[in-house]
Amino acid sequence: MLKPETLRERRKRELRQQLSDTATVMFLERGFDAVRVADVARACGVTEKTVFNHFGSKEELLADRWDTHVDALGARLAEAEPLDAALEVLGEELDFLVASARRHGWEEIRRFGELVRTTPALVAHHRAARDRLTEAAVQALATRAGTTPDDPVVRITAAAVTGLWNVYALSLQRHLPKGAARAAREVRADLARAADALRRGL
Incomplete structure (x- = not known):
């Protein structure tokens, strides 16, 4: 409780x-x-x-959600299958984005994304944050498997799992003009396709 x-x-x-x-x-x-x-x-x-x-x-x-992602992914990787854990965290982030769009308007969400993509300091910050997310996934997966963080299987699994964040960002950018509801559906579909490709072993 x-x-x-x-x-x-x-x-x-x-x-x-x-x-x-x-x-x-x-x-x-x-x-x-x-x-x-x-x-x-x-x-x-x-x-x-x-x-x-x-x-x-x-x-x-501006980019204050990364700590939430790191904590949530680390916690879920302790129990859930890695891809399911990532999809859960990204699904919650998408829900948060849609709720924000209802409060502030979808146009502001679009402008926010454009600001991040066109500001070098923010681009660098997001790259560093994704690296931090990957390292958190490495630690969680290594602990769960009872191995070390330099285990190549742990490393490639963490990289694949957090690669879904790149899919999410690019999909959101592509579908933003379609409006909140449709964009959310399209992003979820893209994430599911990417995860299925990883499950099949590429």
């Missing part, structure tokens, strides 16, 4: 969300490079140090 959230934890979570939401709006309006962390802090009525207490970098203000 999950422990109830304390008042301190709730306030911390709410401030983190406020910082991320405010930064996202500012980045979309002005461009990522034109907005400083100090600008986001000022807009939220906090210090720059407070922002960095919640986010390790400026890039994380």
Whole structure:
């Protein structure tokens, strides 16, 4: 049973969300490079140090879902079949995206994706985050198999599993113009096809 959230934890979570939401709006309006962390802090009525207490970098203000992916994939790989574990995590991320689109509009989701793809610092951040996701998968798979992280089977399995994140990103980019509901269906179908190819051993 999950422990109830304390008042301190709730306030911390709410401030983190406020910082991320405010930064996202500012980045979309002005461009990522034109907005400083100090600008986001000022807009939220906090210090720059407070922002960095919640986010390790400026890039994380916008791309703040990677920690969720790393934790969720690691936990699921401890029990579920690797591809099923990855599809579950990506399915939840797609649900989160569709819910965000309902709140903010699909056009904002499209602009968000365009900002990430056209900003070198964000592209680099996403690549580094995917590498971190792969290493987390390596550790989880090695522990489950009772082997070491340098086991070649563990390494190639982790690379294949987290390769689904590339499929997800490219599929989402391709299908975004079709609207939230149809895009979600198409992305799920692409992920299922990719996973089936891996299950068949390519």
